Amino acid sequence: MSAPSQPAQRGISGLMNSTIGAKIAMALTGFVLVGFVVQHMVFNLQLFAGPEALNAYAYNLKGLLGGNFVWMGRAFLLACIVLHIMAAMRLSARNRAARPNRYAAGLKTQTTSYAAKFMLGTGIVTLLFLVYHILHFTGGVIEPDNFHILDSEGRHDVWRMVVTSFKNPVVVVTYVVANIALAFHLSHSVTSMFATLGLQSGSYRPLIAKIGPAVATIVLLGNIAMAVSVIAGLIHI
Amino acid sequence: MSDETMRITLHVWRQKGPNDRGSLQSYKTEANPHMSFLEMLDVLNEQLLSKNEDPIAFDHDCREGICGMCSMVINGRPHGPRNATTTCQLHMRSFKDGDEIYIEPWQAKAFPIIKDLMVDRSAFDRVIASGGYISVGTGGAPDANAIPIGKKQADEAFDYAACIGCGACVAACPNASAMLFVGAKVAHLSKFPQGQVERKGRALNMVAAMDTEGFGACTNHGECASACPKEIPLEAIMVLNREYARAQLSGGED
Ligand code: HEM
Ligand code: SF4
Ligand code: FES
Numbered sequence: 400m401s402a403p404s405q406p407a408q409r410g411i412s413g414l415m416n417s418t419i420g421a422k423i424a425m426a427l428t429g430f431v432l433v434g435f436v437v438q439h440m441v442f443n444l445q446l447f448a449g450p451e452a453l454n455a456y457a458y459n460l461k462g463l464l465g466g467n468f469v470w471m472g473r474a475f476l477l478a479c480i481v482l483h484i485m486a487a488m489r490l491s492a493r494n495r496a497a498r499p500n501r502y503a504a505g506l507k508t509q510t511t512s513y514a515a516k517f518m519l520g521t522g523i524v525t526l527l528f529l530v531y532h533i534l535h536f537t538g539g540v541i542e543p544d545n546f547h548i549l550d551s552e553g554r555h556d557v558w559r560m561v562v563t564s565f566k567n568p569v570v571v572v573t574y575v576v577a578n579i580a581l582a583f584h585l586s587h588s589v590t591s592m593f594a595t596l597g598l599q600s601g602s603y604r605p606l607i608a609k610i611g612p613a614v615a616t617i618v619l620l621g622n623i624a625m626a627v628s629v630i631a632g633l634i635h636i
Numbered sequence: 637m638s639d640e641t642m643r644i645t646l647h648v649w650r651q652k653g654p655n656d657r658g659s660l661q662s663y664k665t666e667a668n669p670h671m672s673f674l675e676m677l678d679v680l681n682e683q684l685l686s687k688n689e690d691p692i693a694f695d696h697d698c699r700e701g702i703c704g705m706c707s708m709v710i711n712g713r714p715h716g717p718r719n720a721t722t723t724c725q726l727h728m729r730s731f732k733d734g735d736e737i738y739i740e741p742w743q744a745k746a747f748p749i750i751k752d753l754m755v756d757r758s759a760f761d762r763v764i765a766s767g768g769y770i771s772v773g774t775g776g777a778p779d780a781n782a783i784p785i786g787k788k789q790a791d792e793a794f795d796y797a798a799c800i801g802c803g804a805c806v807a808a809c810p811n812a813s814a815m816l817f818v819g820a821k822v823a824h825l826s827k828f829p830q831g832q833v834e835r836k837g838r839a840l841n842m843v844a845a846m847d848t849e850g851f852g853a854c855t856n857h858g859e860c861a862s863a864c865p866k867e868i869p870l871e872a873i874m875v876l877n878r879e880y881a882r883a884q885l886s887g888g889e890d
Contacts, residue, residue, distance in 0.1 A: 408840045408841070408843075408844050409840070409884065409887070413884075414884065416847070417843055417844065417847055417880075418813075418843070418846070418847050418851075418852070418853035418854070419843055419853075419854075419876070419877060419880045419881075420880075420884070421853070422853060422854065423881065490853045490855075493852060493853060494810075494811035494812075494813070494852035494853055494855070496745060496850070496852075497744060497745050497746070497811055497812035497813070497850055497851055497852030498743055498744055498745065498810075498811070498812040498852070499745055500743050501743065502709060502712065502740050502743055503647075503649065503659075503660050503738070503740060504647070504660075504709075504711065504712055504738035504740060505712050506709075506712050506713075506808065506810065506859075507711065507712030507713050508810070508857070508859055509713075509808075509858075509859060509862040509863070510857065510858035510859055510861075510862050511810065511857035511858060511859055515855060515856070515857050516810070516857075518855065587856075590856070591855065591856040594854075594856045594870075594873070594874065594877070595854075595856070595877060596877065596881070597874045597875070597876075597877035597878035597881060598874070599856075599870075599874060600871060600874040600878075601871070604870075604871075
């Protein structure tokens, strides 16, 4: 029935070759990434509970499943982010090619938002920040002196590492700016994720339209609260 | 409303053919507030003809808002400033004396420009041919009530069937995506008992055809529905996404 020039339609290659299929891949991987970002913010808020809480949490997390849990988690998240970026690059290139000539007088958009227009840009800023953040607090490459500190129990002193870092205004500005970019990404994408899966439907539409901005605001406030509280002197060593 | 003649300046996209670069040209003209937008262009074309200049090529047919031919982007909005109104149903009273009006063709790779404001929308025809149909047995006319359809189903299908294939959704979309059009067709046919037979293949084939034509992907900007002269809702895209996922998950064969 289908014309011979049409691409493969079914299976994984069919999915990634189709615009809707690649969007589904982006929505599902995005769902995993958003889940990670939210729990990461929530557990890190233990910074406010002091060194014992945060260091014990970090120590226990790294010990789960004999130390394998974090590596399985990292591999899974890496796979998701690679797939997410592949689909994002593909679709963004396709969308640009779909309108080779712009309107001379410009389009007067009625409903879209800055967040929706700059998804690729905020995604790229998020990716760059992710690399910096992992080198900073996971790898200890950025500030090695704060990284190799143990607490009185002989555990990695995560609390002291973070608090010492956030005394540096340059680091705080980097974290705040990156989190603003992430918040823009989330504000459109979490709602868009539901739409891509066909779930922003019927009477749920207005409610789901609010989920993206709500998640983005919560993640933004939670994350920057930590950096800002340190530099404002609310948390000190 | 006054009947006074309006003086307007038009900036119209002129392009000699598919391979010409094209540019905006300015024209001063006068219009009566009761004229339709197309009548205003007719008058300008008469003036151009009387000066031995090439008239502005634009598409139109029914001039009553049902054929979907009168494609043009007016001041950055497909079919102009009024919601739920085709260009042929737009009147000059929507503008003011002294206004400057920009008129451009739909811009999308899948809708190549033929001349000036005319574009080739046959990509939509090929998408329809790939799955926008139902198969019925031939023979004597069936009894009108042979296949009962619920009122709600019939109403919903009818609302989606209101799509006139004008392409304003593609023109308005920052990605030149055809999701609203394809969604309207898939939703219309999949709501009917008669549309069940080819339901999964239809979703897969129409999406593949839409991709082959070079339309963009949906990033849920929502611009299409606000530009649609027939007010096809974004719900059409939700239905299309679900129909596509359903066909993929269930192995696709009908
Ligand atoms: C913490 C990291 C990230 C999270 C939580 C995240 C989350 C999401 C989610 C949930 C979506 C929605 C999918 C949909 O519209 O159905 C999305 C879309 C998108 N993401 Fe990400 N993403 C992240 C990183 C990135 C990166 C690194 C890039 C690019 C290099 C990127 C580029 C995009 C683009 C272009 C879209 C598509 C927007 C659209 O089609 O409307 N994202 N993201
Ligand atoms: S969905 Fe609306 S804008 Fe798109 S082709 Fe149909 S009538 Fe035109
Ligand atoms: S000319 Fe037919 S809809 Fe405008």
